[in-house]
Amino acid sequence: MNWKFTILSIFLLTFYVSIQAQDLLNVKKSEYLEGDKERKPAYKNILHAIGLEQKGEGFVRQAIPLLKEAYQLNSKNAELNYNLGVCYLIAGPRNEALTYLKSAQKLNADISEDIHFLLGIAYQYCNDFDKAIVQFKINIELIQQNNYKDKKELIALSEKRISECKNGKQLLNNTSDLKVELMIGVNSAYDEYKPVWGGSDFYFSSRRGGVKKSRSLEDQKFYEKIFAQDTTGKIYSVSVNTPSKSNLALMSFTNEVPIIYLGGEGNGDVYFAESLNNKWGKGKALKFINENKSRESSVCIGGNDNEIYFISNRKGGFGNCDIYYCIKEENGKWSKPMNIGGDINTEFDESDIFLTKDGKSLYFSSKGHNSIGGYDIFKSERKESGQWGRPQNLGFPINSTDNDITYFEDETGRFYFASERYGGVGGFDIYREKEALEKIEEPVILAEQVSIQEVPNELKNEKMSVPVMTKPAVVPDIPVKKQPEVIEEIRMKEELVQEDFVYRVQIAACKKEMGPKDLFQRYRGGDVIEHLFVEGWHKYTIGGFETFDEAAEYRDSCGVHDAFVVIFKGGYRLGIAKKTGGVK
Structure with missing residues (x-):
């Protein structure tokens, strides 16, 4: 044989x-x-x-x-x-x-x-x-x-x-109702992971090739470097004054100061980054964390900046890589590192720590516990006693039978992570939570209804605000939970246009107010977007057209696939404009 x-x-x-x-x-x-x-x-x-x-x-x-x-x-x-x-x-x-x-x-x-x-x-x-x-x-x-x-x-x-x-x-059998989506624009055929928001830019690590496309001796992949997506959607490499033949990653920010990882073959430490002629450089080492003979590969500060958690393969752990932490003492100094304990660390590897800002939730990746394959992402809640509760597998669809790592939450609570799962662009790809928009119950404006003189009660006090943006910006889009139903268009009587009726194109509606970056990801044009808040809903519209046909033409060309036409009278929003004849 x-x-x-x-x-x-x-x-x-x-x-x-x-x-x-x-x-x-x-x-x-x-x-x-x-x-x-x-x-x-x-x-x-x-x-x-x-x-x-x-x-x-x-x-x-x-x-x-x-x-x-x-x-x-x-x-x-x-x-x-x-x-x-x-x-x-x-x-x-x-x-x-x-x-x-x-x-x-x-x-x-x-x-x-x-x-x-x-x-x-x-x-x-x-x-x-x-x-x-x-x-x-x-x-x-x-x-x-x-x-x-x-x-x-x-x-x-x-x-x-x-x-x-x-x-x-x-x-x-216990799949979550959460939805996740592949981020567009940041992923490549190479590995992308470690998503981190810093200010208005979205940072991530990638192995798409660095200076002279040097490769790691460990696996012959290109060394990892830091990249970012700016407010225009452009991807750029973060210039850092460090050796080219080394792995470099952004861990987190503390008081707007980035903490970076710098490592070679089989080793690595963490540092504060400092600005040098518009370049990041290796600043002060986190000496209370780093050890000469170990690799510290993930760092997160939370608990109102009074706790720091990190991953290390130093001796004395439960497995090869364990979770450790330090607490800021009354004199402002950090305590010596302590192992988080065997309820969270396992005989298998733990990785990629993330602590929420309030210090109540701890996320990490692990091959142990009840993993379903490779690294899974787990969550542990802090008890009233201050101890961490039993880790819970986040389950499908966040975890997969492949490796799922580098969990991160932004200030709004939206989560991001990296996964090797099928369906990505290549290798590790960055995914994020798909935000669901609740179904909007809109009044249907028929021809005989448009001529009414009384404005609906719920809209009497709602006027359109000043434009919220005139120039493009970019961040992850605000996805819809479900595609809106196909809207039949109902013809308005020609004489009604003379009664101060205006048609606009609605591009978004959500419970949370959208910022300029969110809006531009949804609509990348330069026209003014106006904001209306009605009964707990933030609604965003474009244009001021005299006829439905003009608005419908703009709707079909604006780049927002689920946009639709709405009608206003005297600055008040009456509802969705429909036109008979069935323009699909």
């Missing part, structure tokens, strides 16, 4: 998760060509792909299209199917691996002793937990029957995966 053993181990370095694998299987030239000489160029692609995988994880993504091209010419080669499956498990999207691994086993049941373990992982990424558990159990049974003493670590990995699948089955 041909033994080819692949261990997929996951570990945290700074803010990314790396899946490592041993070499791919060799593909015999004669078995791939099978008398077809036209496949020779494709076979060279296979050899090239295997060479790329051997260089490190950062090159595996480049290997996949080469293998796929060869697969198009010969899909019946077991080793080629196996290699494709393994590459997808390493580089993603991971649920793509299942098809190829199933084919590899079907073509050759003895393709590799780890095939059932890999199939279990592939099923797990597809949320097919029952089939995943079966594969992991088969893998354990085969190792025990054949007494592979040097492969017993795979038994422990399989048992951990079985536990994750059982957790996944339970959490799938």
